[in-house]
Amino acid sequence: MNPASSRRTSSPGVVSSNSPLRHQQQHQSSALRTTWRHSAGSADAFSSFLDMDEETDDAASRSRPASSENHAPEKQRIYETTAPSDPGVTFEELIERLIALPMSKQDAKFSAIFLCLYRKFAAPSTLLNALIARFETTEQSDLPQLTRASEQLRLLQVIAQWASEYPGDFAHPKTRQRLVDFVESIEDSHVYMFAAKEISLHLENRVEDDDLGWPFRDGEDGESSEGTGSSHLSPSTSFMHSSFSENVINNISTLDLSDDPTNDPARDSGTISTVSSTGRSVSTMTQASSAMLALENAQREAMSLELTARCVLTKIQWRQFMEIPDDDFARELTRIDWTMFTSFRPRDLVRHVSLSGSEKGSSKTLQNVNRMIQEFNHLACLVANMILLRDKAKHRAKAMEKFMNIALRLRRLNNYNSLGAVMAGINGTPVQRLAQTRELIPLSVQKDFLRLVILMSTQKSHFAYRLAWDNSFGERIPFLPLHRRDLVSAEEGNKTFVGENKDRINWKKFEIMGEVVLAIQRSQRTPYPYIQRNEEVQRLVLDAKMFDEEIENSEPNKNKMTDLPLRARQLYRALLRELPRRHISLPSSSSTTSPLKQRFRTQFERSTTSIHSIQRVEQFVQYAKAQRMYATLLARYNPGMDMDQEERVRLTARRVGMDLPVENRFDAEREKEKGGVFESTEKGEEDDDGGRK
Structure with missing residues (x-):
């Protein structure tokens, strides 16, 4: 086995395709996609957020790579037996996935979702300390040079994205100083100087962030910006491999990835061409600045x-x-x-x-x-x-x-x-x-x-x-009430921390919320x-x-009684809306004002000149509204309340595809015939009497 590949497998920043962590990530993403797809097409749209264990085996078999079935059968059996009893993920596992190379569409969306929602379970200083500690660990590892550089550049890219999209997370002085010291420690390296410059440009945007509503904030609950077990980075202490940067630069400078076959003196001389990197940094900064300006x-x-x-x-x-x-x-x-x-x-x-x-x-x-x-x-x-x-x-x-x-x-x-x-x-x-x-x-x-x-x-x-x-x-432009309801359902229907000790993060909840967040982000762009x-x-x-009854009744207004005639007209119209509607089949000649409306009008003209009378009318309007709503709900949830027994039996039979037999009522027909004969006899007698006269 190649030593380089074995070291790459043990890298803390790269998750192997055969590792249980990779199986767990793929299983969670597949199960979530299945549940979210089914929730859009069922009446219980949000009842399945918590009940996703039924699809565990099927989702795991679909999301598991084919190669892992041949090389790691033992790991699969361990995973299938332990995953349902061990819900949630740790904060360290989320950091692993954040800086890992995306292997699926769900992984590609992970960084945007994580950076938007991490304030629900961690403070900015906690995330920053974890990323810096991971950078130090990777720098001191014995990984190959290119592998170590790629992992650290991905980590710096995450920090740059974080600083550009949410500059308010670095409003706390200690957190901001921590990041500034880290950037200053890596800006002298030829490999990281452009990433450090990009982060520094993003930090120039000073935004005061409102921490109201976040359960974790900097400077509270023992949060420290200095990091546990790690000191500020400096060029002399952090980069132990002094020849690493020069070796990478000399190796990369000899590569030609362009289609232009013309000779480049800079490539032959071994010097660095910084045009592409500088252009990429300027382009990224321009996009961030334009987004902030917009x-x-x-x-x-x-x-x-x-x-x-x-x-x-x-x-x-x-x-x-x-x-x-x-x-x-x-x-x-x-x-x-x-x-x-x-x-x-x-x-x-x-x-x-x-x-x-x-x-x-x-x-x-x-x-x-x-x-x-x-x-x-x-x-x-x-x-x-x-x-x-x-x-x-x-x-x-x-x-x-x-x-x-x-x-x-x-x-x-x-x-x-x-x-x-x-x-x-x-x-x-x-x-x-x-x-x-x-x-x-x-x-x-x-x-x-x-x-x-x-x-x-x-x-x-x-x-x-x-x-x-x-x-x-x-x-x-989205229908905002629905998307807000989706966030409310995911927030209130799922716990943030799960497990016996409540130390594991329920990431399924944040993936559901992330789908809503990403849809809004894409539409805003x-x-x-x-x-x-x-x-x-x-x-x-x-x-x-305008006059809106709901707003007037829900928001007390001290000055709403100042114009009594206007208030009386408003209440009169509100009361008329609560009266039973007139049937549309009535002729136009009967369209005169009903006695009830006439009585209301007379009462309003006589006794609506005082505040006490207005208040009594308001109470009566509220009572009429409540009665109308009660009747509406009663008819909606009791559709067979006004039916007779015969109609109920007929509808019950129709529900199972049957029709009741037609009953021949001989008694009713005979009575009808007798009544007709009796009427004709009486009519004949009357005619005879008239003829005699």
Whole structure:
């Protein structure tokens, strides 16, 4: 056996294909992929996050390489018997996988998921100390020169990616100084000087990070930035193999990997050509700087998109809305959503689902997430209020038809967030019950809107939307409520630490959350083409002031009683919405005001001039809403409550594919015939009496 290969197998940075650790990684990734795929197509979308032991044997056999079956049968049997009883992975095993060479698609996504979510189980100083300690261990090992250099360069690449994507993790002075000292110790080496320069450029971006919501932080719970058992690196103590750098440089400088056969004097003389390395470093730095600049610009622009609630909706705003082209309205909504969507990072969304309501409002870094959520709710409320603003059904039908066309444009723009908000307003209870209004909408528009309803339906855990989202390869904005719900389900339904001593990390949980994070990251990296700002649409959407019962009742307002007549009209309309709807088959002559509505109107005109009367009406409106919801839920979960016994038997038979026999009721027919004979006899007698007279 080759000594070099044996040493390479024992490398702490390279995981062998026959090792139990590699089998465990492949088994976990395969089992997770199977569970996540099944969760998208079942009603219990998140019930299988914890119950994945049933697929252990099948997933392990699929993910195990064919070569390992011949060379390591004993290791396979040990793994198959010990894996189910030993859940989770240690922090050291995650570090091994982080710096190892990716061997699959799941390994290629591992670094992005780990760097985004590691704050759930480790502090930045803990991760930095582990990486530096691993760098020292590899440097002092007896591995071949190229193997040792490749492992250390991969480790430095991970640190550079970490510093570029999350510079706020190095906001703590001790953690930052630790990394600066490490970079200074390797920048004199010809092998690591370019990686050290790249990390130094990333460290120039000083960002203050908000640690609110992270269970592990620097400077708390005994976390130390100095590292345990290792001192600061220096050129004289760290690089024990002084000739290693020169040997690698002299060997690499003689290689020619280009297709150009021209002579290069630098190659013949043995000197180094730093053009490619410098260009790669500058290119990487340019991408990181542009991403940081785009984030700052988006945050600055998102601050100008605050909801102001200045103008109460009137017929003037309604006519203004009807005159705006559908494409212009949809494009402006997409521009607003894209600005808010790119103003935060996926890690902010992870923190948002981990905090309580008061903590979300106090965190400055989460204000961009809160702003987008508020804009979603505001748009849904705007759609409902704009439709219900007019009293006549024909005017409501025009507004509803226009919003349906806008929803179709939003789907073509792959703006699923505003699409969900518009559909939430149209399918809400106040608008959905307008049967006469919907009958006035053209059938073609209703069919197109029905396709959107199927797309955004909740059946099979939003299976149709997830399929469309995965196949949207261009610019796209996600349906944020669903992705946030996925994070909440993974966070609350799975433990972070498992095992008897709670010292092992449940990485399956973070892989589930990582799928959501990576989807958001990919969508943020594909911007929309330039969309010109439409000031008219922006002001109409952001400045609209509406009455929403849920917001009014959930957020106490001390000044809501200042305008009693306005409040009385609002409560009167809310009370009318709770009354039983009129049947559409009634003739127009019977469309006069019902006695109940007339009585309500009279009472409002007489006794709504005091705060006490307004409060009593509010309580009555809440009672009417509760009764309507109770009746709705009772009918939904008890479909056979109003059926008679005969109908229940018939439906039960139909369920198993049988039809009840047709019963011939001779008694009823005879009685009917007798009644007919009796009536004809009486009629004949009357005729005879009339003739006699």
